[in-house]
Amino acid sequence: MILYFSGTGNSYWLAQLLAEATDDGVLNIAGCLKQKTLPDELTCAERVGVVFPIHAWYAPRVVADFLSRLHLPHCRYRYAVCTCGDDVGKGMNRLAKHFPLDAAWSVQMPNTYIPMFSLDADEVARQKINEARLTIKSIADGVLHESKVWKVQEGSAAWLKTYVVNPLFVRLIIHTRGFHVDTGCISCGICRDVCPMGNIRMSEGGPVWEERCIHCMACVHACPRKVIQYGRSTSRKGRYRLADYL
Ligand SMILES: Cc1cc2nc3c(=O)[nH]c(=O)nc-3n(C[C@H](O)[C@H](O)[C@H](O)COP(=O)(O)O)c2cc1C
Numbered sequence: 444m445i446l447y448f449s450g451t452g453n454s455y456w457l458a459q460l461l462a463e464a465t466d467d468g469v470l471n472i473a474g475c476l477k478q479k480t481l482p483d484e485l486t487c488a489e490r491v492g493v494v495f496p497i498h499a500w501y502a503p504r505v506v507a508d509f510l511s512r513l514h515l516p517h518c519r520y521r522y523a524v525c526t527c528g529d530d531v532g533k534g535m536n537r538l539a540k541h542f543p544l545d546a547a548w549s550v551q552m553p554n555t556y557i558p559m560f561s562l563d564a565d566e567v568a569r570q571k572i573n574e575a576r577l578t579i580k581s582i583a584d585g586v587l588h589e590s591k592v593w594k595v596q597e598g599s600a601a602w603l604k605t606y607v608v609n610p611l612f613v614r615l616i617i618h619t620r621g622f623h624v625d626t627g628c629i630s631c632g633i634c635r636d637v638c639p640m641g642n643i644r645m646s647e648g649g650p651v652w653e654e655r656c657i658h659c660m661a662c663v664h665a666c667p668r669k670v671i672q673y674g675r676s677t678s679r680k681g682r683y684r685l686a687d688y689l
Pocket of ligand 1: 453526556
């Protein structure tokens, strides 16, 4: 069984490729949280993987919380694959304290956090995706052999980023006050539908963000009119759609 969480689709895509290669099923963590129950296939699974995006050098808090509560009495092999724009810090080590891991991998994919960074250039995004297709095959091989592997791109100042910057990011940066909508919103509701946290409701004139936001940027990237902005910088930046590269 492969659990996944995804804002803009990178992690979902890799979870699907991995599931095909390992003949496993996929299960959306966001769906489990909505339904508040876990299917038997998960609680009885002998091999459980999780695929998620790195947010500020750690797992999104919703993923870490979910995994730390998960009881898997029959599981003999657990692994995690995170997608990241660049590097992961000590994110996997921190996660493994709450959700013990036999193996961990990181896979670079196009960066999606446009409030602070720019989108990758087209050719960089394409290259990351092509390499990820190959990497996932070797990850699948490791999973099928239940290998004890730790192949994670930690990057520089890894401890500091995960244990100091991440808590500050969660406390000070993740809030919904920065979201706003330019003129041109057609109230199509796509932002509401793509939000993995179910955090957007439509009101007269457009989306309203509630309090469960994790800054995954799904709404910003999926808006067909590109009118959802965060802060002052996103209006000058492009939008990312994985489908454009597949
Ligand atoms: C809030 C946020 C924080 C991020 N932080 C990092 C980071 O610390 N390191 C990194 O390499 N990429 C970072 N990224 C990039 C994502 O990890 C990467 O684009 C990922 O593949 C997105 O996956 P998704 O499409 O499944 O949501 C961040 C993205 C977001 C939205």
